[in-house]
Amino acid sequence: DADVTQTPRNRITKTGKRIMLECSQTKGHDRMYWYRQDPGLGLRLIYYSFDVKDINKGEISDGYSVSRQAQAKFSLSLESAIPNQTALYFCATSDSGYTDQAFFGQGTRLTVV
Amino acid sequence: QKEVEQDPGPLSVPEGAIVSLNCTYSNSAFQYFMWYRQYSRKGPELLMYTYSSGNKEDGRFTAQVDKSSKYISLFIRDSQPSDSATYLCAMSAGFQKLVFGTGTRLLVSP
Secondary structure (H helix, E strand, O other): OOOEEEEOOEEEEOOOOOEEEEEEEOOOOOEEEEEEEEOOOEEEEEEEEEEOOEEEEOOOOOOEEEEEEEOOEEEEEEOOOOHHHOEEEEEEEEOHHHOOOOEEOOOEEEEEO | OOOEEEOOOOEEEEOOOOEEEEEEEOOOOOOEEEEEEEOOOOOOEEEEEEEOOEEEEEOOEEEEEEOOOOEEEEEEOOOOHHHOEEEEEEEEOOOOOOEEOOOEEEEEEO
């Protein structure tokens, strides 16, 4: 089983719908991140959480929200999906002792039509 | 100007060639440098991790950091078709978020 698991792997949704992407990890890491990847733009940080009670906005948080339900679970929500949120989304984790080494999930390909 | 610049490629080489992948950066506070490899439809995986300036070798891979020039490199010796992937550089100032390059797509032909 993967250490960082994202569900769903693929999703097509309609404009205006609310959608949740889920991430769970078995690495025991305390830090979790959500990134989005677009061609030519690389990986951009949406939100990050250093522990269950700590949530921080990244560089592109508008239109997104997150919930850290437990140390191992971190979900990303699009409250009202729009077409320019079509992208590949990655969850990542890191250990507070080695913050700079991030481990990624397999990604969720989201299409908003 | 982006904090981290990386040529998107694609870079096409024959099998067995030495590959050089590079990133430049502008933030002199960066001191942790990483290379990630991403296969198509997969998440990035950590390939190399380097602290401050210098070289680090792991099998066919060598990571090089030149902080004075704000330039990092990844060398792949005896490249294989299985090395075909997108390579992303990443860096941080320590205990902070990673900043990624846009990635270089590498194609190694048999």
